[in-house]
Amino acid sequence: MYSKLIAALFLILSIHLTFEQDTGNNPGSYEIREHSLNRPYPSVFSTSNSYWHLIGNTLVTDRHIRLTSDSQSKVGGLWNIIPVSYPDWEMHVHFKVHGSGKELFGDGFAIWYARDPKLGGPVFGYQDYFHGLAIIMDTYSNHNGPHNHAHPYISAMINNGSLHYDHDRDGTHTSLAGCEAQFRGRDTDTLVAIRYQNDRLTVSTDIEGKNIWKECFAVSDVRLPTHYYFGFSAATGDLSDNHDIISVHTYQLETSEQRRTENRQNIIPNAPSAEPERPHTDDPKGSGWSALKIFFLIMFLILVCLAVGIGAYYYFDRRQYQRKRFY
Numbered sequence: 277m278y279s280k281l282i283a284a285l286f287l288i289l290s291i292h293l294t295f296e297q298d299t300g301n302n303p304g305s306y307e308i309r310e311h312s313l314n315r316p317y318p319s320v321f322s323t324s325n326s327y328w329h330l331i332g333n334t335l336v337t338d339r340h341i342r343l344t345s346d347s348q349s350k351v352g353g354l355w356n357i358i359p360v361s362y363p364d365w366e367m368h369v370h371f372k373v374h375g376s377g378k379e380l381f382g383d384g385f386a387i388w389y390a391r392d393p394k395l396g397g398p399v400f401g402y403q404d405y406f407h408g409l410a411i412i413m414d415t416y417s418n419h420n421g422p423h424n425h426a427h428p429y430i431s432a433m434i435n436n437g438s439l440h441y442d443h444d445r446d447g448t449h450t451s452l453a454g455c456e457a458q459f460r461g462r463d464t465d466t467l468v469a470i471r472y473q474n475d476r477l478t479v480s481t482d483i484e485g486k487n488i489w490k491e492c493f494a495v496s497d498v499r500l501p502t503h504y505y506f507g508f509s510a511a512t513g514d515l516s517d518n519h520d521i522i523s524v525h526t527y528q529l530e531t532s533e534q535r536r537t538e539n540r541q542n543i544i545p546n547a548p549s550a551e552p553e554r555p556h557t558d559d560p561k562g563s564g565w566s567a568l569k570i571f572f573l574i575m576f577l578i579l580v581c582l583a584v585g586i587g588a589y590y591y592f593d594r595r596q597y598q599r600k601r602f603y
């Protein structure tokens with residue numbers, strides 16, 4: 277009896293020591309190999325039971341995983357196929373967005389924690405009306421009305437399958453929070469960190485080559501279930517860019533006893549601080565005339581003037597001819 281108890285104590289102690297060794301500087305957290313991705317990539321993708329799957333036009337080189345290249349109409353995705361069983365996590369993504377465009381480039385890429393992996397669609401290469409969390413790294417300002425932020429812009433969206441991502445408005449109707457971040461075309465390494473712990477979502481960036489995380493935004497009361505999947509996707513349309521994922525490090529974070537024992541698998545994604553969805557409305561028309569309308573009006577007036585001019589020319593020409601005949 278006592279020997280069994282001592283053996284159990286030793287077992288608990290040895291597990292605890294292993295755990296402590298893995299934690300490094302963050303007590304209670306450790307990296308999850310299945311949800312991380314590092315060079316060299318061929319070993320990651322060489323086996324049929326790889327944790328990561330590529331979809332669409334995604335290409336793997338020895339330096340990066342390219343979701344889209346800098347050419348039009350590409351769609352790519354990189355999806356992990358092991359569901360996330362732990363409630364609290366932090367993901368560090370090393371990425372690079374770059375291309376030949378100086379003024380026009382796009383559209384950006386998205387990082388997902390979603391119910392359904394490996395799907396394609398219109399939201400940065402993933403499906404609309406998704407279930408889960410999207411961190412959208414938007415490089416192109418589609419919003420042609422007055423803007424309250426510049427691009428590139430990082431934003432978060434939580435969806436329970438009922439919300440539409442409105443590209444024409446850069447998703448501002450459904451955005452939870454966001455920040456401007458000049459991550460495109462930098463010489464420095466560009467990284468983003470997404471932390472989800474105790475229902476608080478925090479997104480930080482490290483893009484200035486200082487190895488310091490700078491908080492982009494933090495939102496409380498964000499409810500996300502376990503057993504969703506991590507993924508990345510990007511799409512190009514008329515505009516294009518290279519959207520590269522270089523590495524992913526995912527850490528399981530320390531979790532309270534209550535969260536660990538709670539069944540979190542059936543939680544419906546929810547964020548009370550998100551603005552309720554507003555109906556899509558067209559841009560305010562200002563004085564009522566868009567540039568296109570004014571252009572057509574000017575063209576119409578020119579045509580009318582031309583028609584009147586030509587008509588008048590023939591009329592007077594004919595009258596002069598008739599006069600000449602009378603003399």
Ligand SMILES: [Ca+2]
Binds near residue numbers: 383417
């Ligand atoms: Ca956009």
